[in-house]
Amino acid sequence: xxVHERRRLTGLAYRLTGSWTDAEDVTQDAFARWFALDTDVxxxxxxxxxxxxxxxxRLCLDLLRSVRARRERYVGxxxxxxxxxxxxxxxxxxxxSDPAEQAVRDESLSIAFLTMLESMTxxxxxxxxxxxxxxxxxxxxxxILERSPAAARQLASSARRRLRADGPPVxxxxxxxxxxxxxxxxxxxxxxxxxxxxxxxxxxxxxxGGGLVGAALRPIHGAEAVAxxxxxxxxxxxxxxxxxxxxxxLPGLVAERAGVAATVxxxxxxxxxxxxxxxxxxxxxxxxxxxx
Numbered sequence: 001x002x003v004h005e006r007r008r009l010t011g012l013a014y015r016l017t018g019s020w021t022d023a024e025d026v027t028q029d030a031f032a033r034w035f036a037l038d039t040d041v042x043x044x045x046x047x048x049x050x051x052x053x054x055x056x057x058r059l060c061l062d063l064l065r066s067v068r069a070r071r072e073r074y075v076g077x078x079x080x081x082x083x084x085x086x087x088x089x090x091x092x093x094x095x096x097s098d099p100a101e102q103a104v105r106d107e108s109l110s111i112a113f114l115t116m117l118e119s120m121t122x123x124x125x126x127x128x129x130x131x132x133x134x135x136x137x138x139x140x141x142x143x144i145l146e147r148s149p150a151a152a153r154q155l156a157s158s159a160r161r162r163l164r165a166d167g168p169p170v171x172x173x174x175x176x177x178x179x180x181x182x183x184x185x186x187x188x189x190x191x192x193x194x195x196x197x198x199x200x201x202x203x204x205x206x207x208x209g210g211g212l213v214g215a216a217l218r219p220i221h222g223a224e225a226v227a228x229x230x231x232x233x234x235x236x237x238x239x240x241x242x243x244x245x246x247x248x249x250l251p252g253l254v255a256e257r258a259g260v261a262a263t264v265x266x267x268x269x270x271x272x273x274x275x276x277x278x279x280x281x282x283x284x285x286x287x288x289x290x291x292x
Contacts, residue, residue, distance in 0.1 A: 002031070005048075006031070007090055007091065008049075009052055010024060011023075011091035012057075012134060014109075015129050016060040016126060017067075018081065018115075019081050020083060021284075022063060022067075026056055030055040030059065031052070033055055034048070034051070034055075053144070054143060057130065057141075057144035061126050068122070075211025076207070076208065076217040077206050077207065078208060078210075079206060082111060082247050082248055082252075082264040082285065082289075083109070083247070083288060084246065085249070088109050088246070088249050089249070108133045109248050109249050110248050110250055110266070111266035112268050112276065114248075115206075116162075119162045119163075123155050125159065126141070126145060127145065127152050127155035127159065128156045128159035128160065131152075131156045132156065132160075138152040141156075175269065175272055176269045177251045179267070179269045179273065180267055180274075181244060182198050183195070184244060188242055192224075192227050192228060195223075195226075195231065196224055199223040199227060200223065201222065202221070202223075203221070203223050203274055203277065204276050204277070205277040206219045206279070208280050208281060208282050208285070210283075212282055212283055213281050213282070214281075215282075216229065226277065237257060237262070239258070240256070240257055242256075247264055250266065252265055252266045253267075254289060261290070262286075263279050263280065263281050264280045264286060265280075266278045
């Protein structure tokens with residue numbers, strides 16, 4: 001039971017924080033608190049799952065409140081920590097027999113979705129993820145947030161309005177893999193014209209170096225500018241190798257030097273073109289990727 005619970009709780013904490021490191025720490029803390037309870041107290045708890053979820057939810061809420069200030073001091077753009085296939089696939093939990101619910105759970109792990117969650121307040125994010133992704137009732141969420149069910153419902157509604165204002169992430173299509181492959185080939189060849197043709201005219205690239213490695217400090221907009229930036233990265237890093245790999249459940253690219261991941265890129269594709277690129281270069285966020 002606890003193996004499944006650890007996976008579920010880590011998946012919840014990752015969606016709430018966007019950080020695998022924080023998700024592991026929060027889950028470990030929740031289990032430590034569980035086992036620190038007196039035996040009699042533990043036996044009196046009717047639902048260990050609900051107890052652990054409450055602890056994880058509150059720990060993430062406190063963490064989200066504290067990191068907002070830290071992220072204001074972050075060097076450049078902050079992006080969620082990307083996950084390779086074997087890690088991300090283990091976090092898709094729930095009833096796989098319901099295609100609609102499965103789609104929501106899959107989408108909730110994408111870099112696009114996690115990035116959009118950053119626009120929410122901590123309480124909105126907790127209420128939204130618990131209700132819309134994990135199907136918790138507002139009565140249950142109210143207990144975690146220590147608010148009324150009506151207030152929890154309002155927080156989730158406010159979160160949905162933020163998502164609508166930002167524009168929902170485009171759902172992955174069958175040509176996603178093909179577009180990413182074409183982008184890889186054009187990137188490897190340094191063909192600016194081919195890159196421009198694969199990119200949407202209004203494409204945006206966001207890079208996260210965390211001040212530890214070179215990366216654009218602000219988003220880059222427009223096909224020409226993004227194409228030249230991508231080509232320059234290869235020109236300035238001889239020996240860089242690109243490989244196609246799933247990033248948070250969707251086709252992405254990993255750029256490696258001497259077998260070590262230097263950049264993990266996720267993409268949003270629409271109309272056969274790349275409309276957004278998220279490039280994570282912060283070494284602290286790439287520890288799960290290791291060598292090829």
